[in-house]
Amino acid sequence: MVKKNLFGVGLLAFIFFISAPASAAVRGVTDTEILIGQWGPQTGPAAPWGAVARGTDLLVKMINDEGGIHGRKIKYYLRDDSYMPAKTKAIAKEFVEQIGVFAVVGGVGVATGMTARDYLMENKVPWCGPVTGVYEWITPIQKYLFAIYPLYDDEAFNLTGYLYEKLGYKKIAMFYQNDDYGKQGVMGVERYLLKHKIKLVEKVSAEVTDRDLSTHALKLKNSGAEAVIMWTMPTHAALILAETAKIGFKPQWATSNTLSDSALMMGITKGLWAGMINSFFGELPDSNHPLMVKYREAHKKYAPQERWGVFYYAGIIFAEPFFEGLRRAGRNLTPETWISAMETLKNWQGIGPPITYGPPKTPMDRQGGKHVFYGKVRPDGTIERLTDWIQITK
Amino acid sequence: MFGQLIVSGLAVGACYALLALAMVIIYKTSEVLNFAQGEMAMISTFIAFTLLDTYHVPFPYAFAITFLFAILLAVFFEMVFLRQAKDPTVLGLIIITLGFEMMLMGFVGWKWGPDQRSLPFPVSNIETYNFSGMIISKINFWTIIVSLILMFILFLFFRYTKMGIAMRATQQNQLAARVMGIRTKRIFSFTWALSSMVGTVAGMLIAALGVLDPPMMMDPLLKGFASGVLGGMTSLPGAALGGALLGIIENLFGGYVSLSFKSVVAFAIIVLMLCIKPSGLLAKHYVKKV
Numbered sequence: 001m002v003k004k005n006l007f008g009v010g011l012l013a014f015i016f017f018i019s020a021p022a023s024a025a026v027r028g029v030t031d032t033e034i035l036i037g038q039w040g041p042q043t044g045p046a047a048p049w050g051a052v053a054r055g056t057d058l059l060v061k062m063i064n065d066e067g068g069i070h071g072r073k074i075k076y077y078l079r080d081d082s083y084m085p086a087k088t089k090a091i092a093k094e095f096v097e098q099i100g101v102f103a104v105v106g107g108v109g110v111a112t113g114m115t116a117r118d119y120l121m122e123n124k125v126p127w128c129g130p131v132t133g134v135y136e137w138i139t140p141i142q143k144y145l146f147a148i149y150p151l152y153d154d155e156a157f158n159l160t161g162y163l164y165e166k167l168g169y170k171k172i173a174m175f176y177q178n179d180d181y182g183k184q185g186v187m188g189v190e191r192y193l194l195k196h197k198i199k200l201v202e203k204v205s206a207e208v209t210d211r212d213l214s215t216h217a218l219k220l221k222n223s224g225a226e227a228v229i230m231w232t233m234p235t236h237a238a239l240i241l242a243e244t245a246k247i248g249f250k251p252q253w254a255t256s257n258t259l260s261d262s263a264l265m266m267g268i269t270k271g272l273w274a275g276m277i278n279s280f281f282g283e284l285p286d287s288n289h290p291l292m293v294k295y296r297e298a299h300k301k302y303a304p305q306e307r308w309g310v311f312y313y314a315g316i317i318f319a320e321p322f323f324e325g326l327r328r329a330g331r332n333l334t335p336e337t338w339i340s341a342m343e344t345l346k347n348w349q350g351i352g353p354p355i356t357y358g359p360p361k362t363p364m365d366r367q368g369g370k371h372v373f374y375g376k377v378r379p380d381g382t383i384e385r386l387t388d389w390i391q392i393t394k
Numbered sequence: 395m396f397g398q399l400i401v402s403g404l405a406v407g408a409c410y411a412l413l414a415l416a417m418v419i420i421y422k423t424s425e426v427l428n429f430a431q432g433e434m435a436m437i438s439t440f441i442a443f444t445l446l447d448t449y450h451v452p453f454p455y456a457f458a459i460t461f462l463f464a465i466l467l468a469v470f471f472e473m474v475f476l477r478q479a480k481d482p483t484v485l486g487l488i489i490i491t492l493g494f495e496m497m498l499m500g501f502v503g504w505k506w507g508p509d510q511r512s513l514p515f516p517v518s519n520i521e522t523y524n525f526s527g528m529i530i531s532k533i534n535f536w537t538i539i540v541s542l543i544l545m546f547i548l549f550l551f552f553r554y555t556k557m558g559i560a561m562r563a564t565q566q567n568q569l570a571a572r573v574m575g576i577r578t579k580r581i582f583s584f585t586w587a588l589s590s591m592v593g594t595v596a597g598m599l600i601a602a603l604g605v606l607d608p609p610m611m612m613d614p615l616l617k618g619f620a621s622g623v624l625g626g627m628t629s630l631p632g633a634a635l636g637g638a639l640l641g642i643i644e645n646l647f648g649g650y651v652s653l654s655f656k657s658v659v660a661f662a663i664i665v666l667m668l669c670i671k672p673s674g675l676l677a678k679h680y681v682k683k684v
Contacts, residue, residue, distance in 0.1 A: 043499070045609045047508025178654060207657045211604060211613040212641075214402035215648035215656065218395060234510055239604045245520045246531040247398070268510045268605045270520070307509070 026334050027125075028102025034068075034326065034333065035075045036060075037095040038106045039088050039116075040131075042080035045208060048234055048264065048311060049108045052131050053078050054303070055315020056106055058295070061302045063323060070331045074323075077101065083108070085115040092116035096123050103128060103338070106318040110134050110180040121145065126335050128325070128342075129318030129368075134184050138363035144335060146325075146342055146357060148318055148368045150281050152181065154392040155256055155372055156188025156229065159279055162374060163227045163254055164196065167277075171201045173225035173251070175216065175240055177232045178205040185231030185256060201225045206236050217243035220251075227252040234259060234268065241272040257281045257372060261310040266381040274379040277386070279372040282317045283351045284383050285310060291351050313351070320350035321368060353389065367393060397528050399645040405534030407641020408541035409603070412596035413611075413618025414625065414633035415548065419589040421627050423565045424582060425484050430471070430491045431618070432611030433498035434590050435597030438464040439513065440506055442598055443606055446514040453516050460598070461591055468590035469583050477579070502608045515602035537599050544595060545634050552630065561585060565628075613657075617644075620660035623667050626677025635676060 040053030176182030202223030328341035370393035625636025648656035
C-alpha cells in the first residue's frame with residue numbers, strides 16, 4: 001500500500017515537474033535573452049535586398065550594448081533563403097521547431113514570406129514588418145502579424161496622382177516585374193487612371209531572370225509615353241534605363257521606394273538615375289534626424305564593412321517598432337503582452353513612416369506604415385526632397 | 395520597329411553565340427556540358443572589374459590579366475577536379491561542373507558581395523551609331539564585331555593550326571590521337587583554357603551591356619546552351635548561327651507576339667530541335683558504330 005502511495009506521489013511530482021515549467025515558459029524568451037529571427041536573400045538575384053536583414057543586426061547590436069530590453073539581451077538569427085520560397089519555409093520551421101524564436105522580424109519577399117505566413121500564424125509566432133508592401137500580410141487579418149511597409153497599391157496610386165496632377169503628365173506607361181510585387185504596383189496605377197477615365201499607354205513586364213530588355217524598351221518608346229512608372233528590381237531598372245537611353249527615349253521616370261537606394265542606382269546606371277522621382281518610406285541617407293545621426297555612428301562602430309544605403313538601414317526601420325513593442329510590453333513578455341503593446345502605437349515614429357496599430361477589427365489596424373514622401377534624384381546622386389510625409393493609405 | 399528588333403536581336407545573339415561557342419569547344423573534345431561556364435566567365439569579369447575600378451589598371455592590361463586569370467582558372471579546374479575523377483562518366487563530369495559552378499557563385503558572393511556594379515568599359519553602352527535611320531548602340535555594334543572576329547579566329551585556329559587539328563583529332567578518337575603522339579591530357583587543359591577565354595569575352599560584354607553581379611550569367615548561359623542545341627553542339631559555325639537566330643527569334647517574338655513569353659522561346663526551341671533535328675542545324679548526326 002505504502003509502495004502504491006509512494007508511486008502515486010512520485011508520478012504526481014513528475015507530472016508537476018514536467019508541466020510546470022512548460023506552462024510558464026514562453027518560446028524564445030528566457031531570463032536573459034529574447035530570440036528573434038529573420039530570413040533574407042544573401043545570395044542570388046535579389047541579394048542586394050539582403051542588406052535589410054544585416055541592417056536589423058546593427059540595431060540589435062546597439063540595443064544589446066545599451067543593456068538590452070528589460071534586462072534581456074536580443075539574440076538574432078539571420079538565415080539566407082536566396083529569395084527561394086522553399087528555403088524560406090524550411091527556415092521558418094527551423095526558427096520555430098529547432099531554435100524556438102519569440103518572433104520573426106522583417107523578411108524580404110512576397111512569395112518567400114507567403115510560404116511561411118500560415119505556418120508562423122498557426123504556431124502563434126509574432127511577425128513584425130515583412131519587407132514588402134502587399135495586401136497578403138493584412139488580408140485575411142492576422143492577430144500575430146504587424147505590417148509596416150506602405151502598401152504598393154496605395155503607393156503606386158498616389159505616385160501616379162503625383163505625376164498626373166502635380167507634374168501634368170497625361171500619357172503614362174508602366175514597366176513592372178511579372179510577379180506579385182510588380183502586379184500590385186500595376187494595380188495601384190490602373191486604379192488611379194481608371195478613376196480619371198484614362199488608360200495606361202503601355203504596360204510592359206519583365207521576368208525576374210530576363211537580362212535582355214531591348215524589346216521592352218522599344219515597346220515603351222513606341223507607346224509615346226511622357227512618363228514611365230517602374231516597379232522592378234534594381235537590375236531591371238538599370239537595364240531598362242540603358243536600353244531606352246540607347247534608342248533615345250527619355251521620359252520622366254518614377255518608381256517605388258524599393259528602388260530608393262540612389263547611391264547604388266546611380267552607380268549601376270552610370271548616372272542615368274538622375275532625375276528619377278522616387279517615393280521614400282524612410283529618412284534619407286544623409287538626414288540630420290537625431291536617430292539617423294545615432295545610427296550612422298553605430299554603423300561606423302559595428303559594421304564599417306557595410307555600405308550605408310537605404311536597403312541596409314531599412315533593416316532598422318522594420319525592426320524599430322518591434323523593439324518599441326518589447327519595451328512597452330515590459331518584463332512580463334509573452335506574444336499576447338507584446339501584441340497589446342504594439343496596439344498602443346499611435347503615430348509612433350523612428351526613422352520610418354509614422355506607425356499606428358489597433359485591435360484587429362479591419363485590415364488597416366495591422367497596417368502600420370501608411371505614409372511616404374517624394375524626392376527627386378539630383379545629378380550628383382543626392383535627393384531633393386519634394387514633399388513632406390504624405391498619407392497614402394486612408 | 396522590325397529592323398530595330400533584328401539589330402537588337404543580333405547584338406544579344408552575339409553574346410549567346412560566344413557562350414555557345416565556349417560550351418561547344420569543350421563539348422566537341424570531351425562531350426562534357428560545362429555548367430560552370432557562366433560562373434567562370436562571371437568571376438573573370440569580377441577580376442577585370444577589380445583591376446579597372448579599384449586599381450585603375452588601363453583597359454588593355456586589365457584585359458590581358460583577366461585573360462590570364464581565365465586560363466589559370468580553367469586549367470586549375472581541369473587538372474584539380476576533372477582529371478582527378480576516378481573512372482569518370484560524362485554524367486559524373488557534368489555534375490562536377492555543376493559543383494564548381496556553385497563554388498564559384500558562393501565565392502564571388504562572399505568576396506565581392508551581392509550588390510550590382512557597373513563595369514568600366516571603353517565603349518559606351520548609351521552612345522549610338524545611326525546607319526541610315528537604323529540606330530545601334532556602340533556597345534551592341536562592337537559586340538557583334540568582336541564576336542565575328544573571335545569566331546573567325548577560332549575557325550582559322552581549328553582549321554589550320556597544329557593544336558586545332560590535334561583538338562579535333564582528340565575529339566574524334568582519343569585513343570588513336572594518343573597513339574599518334576598527341577598529348578591528350580594537355581589538349582584537354584588547352585581546350586578548357588580556350589573555352590574559358592571565349593566565355594570571359596562574353597562575360598565582359600554582357601556586364602558592359604547591363605550590370606555586373608553574381609547571377610548575371612544565369613540567363614545568358616541558358617540561352618547560350620539553347621543556341622548550341624539549335625545550331626548543333628558539335629559545330630562551331632552552328633553555335634554562332636544558333637546564337638544569332640535565337641537572339642532574333644526572341645526579339646521578334648517579344649515584339650510581335652508576347653513579351654511575357656519571350657524568355658521561354660529559348661526552351662521551346664530546345665524541345666523543338668530535340669524532337670525534329672537532335673543534332674542541331676549544322677552538326678552532322680553522329681552514329682556510333684558497334
